[in-house]
Amino acid sequence: MASTDAVVRSRRFVAGSAGGGLLLLLSGCAGGGPSTLDPAGFGARRVEGFWWLLFWISVVVFVEVMALLVWALVFRRRPDRRVNRSEPTRFVVVAGAGLPIVVLLTVYGIGLRDLAALSTPEVPPAVTVEVTGHKWWWEVRYAGVDGATANEIQIPVGEPVLVRLRTVDVLHSFWVPQLMPKTDLIAGKVRETWLHAERPGEYRGQCAEYCGLQHAHMAFLVVARPRAEFDAWLARLGAPARTPDSDAERRGQQAFLGSACVACHTVRGTAATGTVGPDLSTVGARWSLGAGAVSNDGGHLGGWIANSQTVKPGNAMPPQPVDAAALPDLIAYLQSLR
Amino acid sequence: MTERGEGILTAATRPTGLATEEPVGRSTGWWGVMLFLTTEGTLFAALFGSYFYLRFQHGAPWPPDGIRQPELLLPLIMTAVLVPSSLPVLWAEAGIRQGRRWQLRAGLFGTLVMGGTFLGLQGVEYSGILREYTFTTNVYGSLFYAITTFHGSHVAVGLLMVCWLLVASLHGSFGPHRYERVRIVAYYWHFVDAVWVAILFTVYLSPRL
């Protein structure tokens, strides 16, 4: 793991430094964000390599065109210059068609090879994630596991994972820039892609197909961890939700089960079995609320429950008339669901 | 085109005027109508393309949802009415080229009758099929009604144009040197006819293939 990491770094360093300041900046900024230039997965790495090839070819051809342009602008302006009236058709054909044909054939070939490489993983995936796009959040399930989470996909590191994609409403697109190019979710179809994280980490993904009002807030997180940790996590997901172990939490649970929440949300092992909104059985452990709308902490959670429309205008959860006294308990309860 | 009463005679005897008498080459009107029909043809082609796309994406059975295969008898009769209706148009056009205005009128009238019959038969067909399914039933229904209605409205427009010609011809506007509008309407009518043949194949025959 560490060695590929080092290789990658050094390769990016070579590419970056050779490209000068701009690219250094690019690679510098790559740290932390969901950058395609900071790949951590098989598919994204493949495309990153391809990008640098395309980039350098473009630079070379661009410099050539600019050289001719500047040459003309500098040396063809003397007022006494005699205009040359010849017709250099051959130059135009060679430079304008011959050269591009050679370049294009090359990159087309490489492009096809990369496309084929993206289409199927080298080894058949052992884990299948079922992801369903909703306006505007992601429902996440695992084949053979009775349980669900939202906007967060845990995967084992170092092996391919199959992702099966459906949408219940409009088109969305599944994109984890550091791991894998996009796969559109098409109404009426089931699409498949796969993820192969090479190093553990958290990789931000986001819906990439415009899907209406809150398309901007339809992000998710892919968390890659060692197989054993993943297995433990998955077992937890399949088990009933934690039961409250403090008074506050118990009161919170009462409040929760006694209000409209149960019509839309599921908490496994309780009477809450709604399927309109995300499964809340592990909501306390999630990275965000509302698919990247706000961070998951007590204050935001309270604000979300009271009126999520101020947080994420237009989302499908109406403001909840929870009375102010019960809110802290409710928050405590939801936060205990991990 | 707007004409001015005065000077027509003098104009007619000048070299340029004489050239107008015997038009050489295609007129702008001819090109205009051909290009217009090309866009119309593309529209229908895209519609037929969409039909087949939706059909093959849908998969068997086609028609879906237990809708029966389209009946053939009535459409074949409609074909037998519409396709030959190009003949009176041709005949009318040939007549006016020879200066026989009565032939123009009679031909146009014949077209009017046949086209009108076609639309009537389409109404009969709809009244039967609407009881089985409508354009909201499923994608097949939408396609069926969209394609046939779209064509039917073209027939209706064509008939309006024929009426318009007929009135103009009663008014005495056409002759061997002045029959461009007749020609243009004739092209449109032939086009509407040809499209029907494509519809017969696409909508009525192809589901049986």
Added chain:
Amino acid sequence: MPSSTTERGAGPGTEVVERLTAEWAEPPTLRGWFSTVDHKRIGRRYLVTAAVFFGFAGFSALAMRTQLAGPEAEILSPGEYNQLFSMHGTAMIFLFSTPMLFGFGNFLVPLMVGARDMAFPRLNAFGYWVFLFAGLFMWASVPAGAAPNGGWFAYVPLTDERHTPGLHLDVYTLGLLFLGISTSAGAINFIVTSLKLRAPGMSLNRVPVFVWAIVATSFMVIFALPVLNLDNALLFLDRRFDTRFFDTDRGGNVLLWQHLFWIFGHPDVYIIVMPALGIVSAVLPVFCRRGIVAYPLIVLSVVAIAIISFGVWVHHMFATGLPQLSYGFFSAASTIITIPSGLQIFAWLATMLLGRIVVRVPFLFVVGFIVTFVIGGFTGVMFALTAFDQQTTDSYFVVAHFHYVLFGGAVFPILAAIYYWLPKISGRMYSERLGRYAFWLIFVGMNLTFFPMHVSGLLGMPRRVYTYPGGLGWDPWNLLATVGAYVLGLGLLLVAVGVVHALRRGAPAPDDPWGGDSLEWATSSPPKPYNFPVLPRVHSLHPVWDPRTAESTGPGATEDRILTDGRQTLFTSELDGRYERAVRMPEETLKPLVAAIGLLTVFVGLLFAWYWVAAAGGALFAGTLAGWLWPAHRTPEEAGVPA
């Protein structure tokens, strides 16, 4: 090179000019303003109207950029942002680029081919009114809060009735259908004009590249636009009358929308860029003081682009999961289409290298075009390669690509054209100094706005988001882009100031300020209503540089090219430009305006589901058309009927 009519030969006598003026002059009344059929006035109106729509769409972009300047901004609500970006894209594509270029075509094509008007002057007027009304129809939805909000390609099922209720998408479908009537009419008119109304002697190998480009564009319109119209009609039916074309629950298919849209949409981007490339081929050689290099190759490229562009649409659907084989095919076609563009770039470079360059403002914009268009073209080639596209599609990298080709490839040439033909259009010279400031602001601003978008796209920023979280590496690039947009806006403002300044204070323009080679420079600035007192006879590709053309309009000109009897122009044969006959041109009339009002009524009626209003509008339209085309009464002798 001669630079005014007087030097160029005496021309016809004053008596002829008086007769022509009497025949062609339009009354300077209000009615005359509404009833004009003069292609120059109509062309000017196209230009001004499209520029105003550009201003609206540009201000929408500024609002968007302001919202995106920093993370989590709350200047625009998501609903407002989504309407603004949809209207921005839709208007820039449909209400600005194409009409603007059609405006230049309208003004220039008859002049360049040496005719006195378009083939169908009344249809031309009608086309303008429809464009104006369709544009107002769509823009009126913005203050009403009912603007299209599904993006410029309005994918279903987001845009169906269930997911987007309200008028938003009805404005979109109906507006585009309405506008399509104007575009189709314009295209037919351009083709027929270029086929039949060319000056005698202008065989196909002597047709200016700009005219070729307009004709090729028009053919693309003829074959592409019906597909968009069908798509919009189906969506309208689905939304309003519950048909099931896109309803997956009832056997419909959502990808049909995408296929139809892009079968139109891809050719459409070349519909936008081709006339712009034609402008470059018209402007660049003149400032290089020689004819364009490899004219036949350029014409061939134009035709090749027009054809190939119909075979690449799937490259906009590389992430939708079509079969790999089809991706291989469409990827190949998309790479092949770069070759004709490359040929043109190198032909222009060769022209510059062989010529003697004179740098004036129009030429500066041409240089700006080459720099930016090549960058945009390269990112286009990258997308053509499916694997790369799947990673970057729907990210800001795409936004960067298409602004480089649209702003660089179309707006720069349009700006070049504004400066280049302003003297011809208005009879006034612009201020060179103001123009240079504008150029540098625009060039710097444009790159500052759109170059950073490549970076934010690569850093994973998706497009069409009304806001984004901070700290993902996107912030500085967005800020830069916003700053750039304001610089750009300033530059464009200077262009507007420059134009107004020229109209108010500009020095009178000579007939041929640049020493141009095509026929518009052979007549006065601005041209008289009849364009040419004597229709020229063309002997070469560069008629104005060819003394024989000047001679042909001199004292020896024969009556059959002067044509003072009524409004007349010439028909020539389609291929060789051989003299066929003189034809009458129509007088000014209000019917086109009335017909367009009829159509407006139809579309407003459909929008609000007032179907009786729509029917009344339809009747008005049909009635007007019937009167418009009503054949004049003929005596049997005139009609040639034997008594």
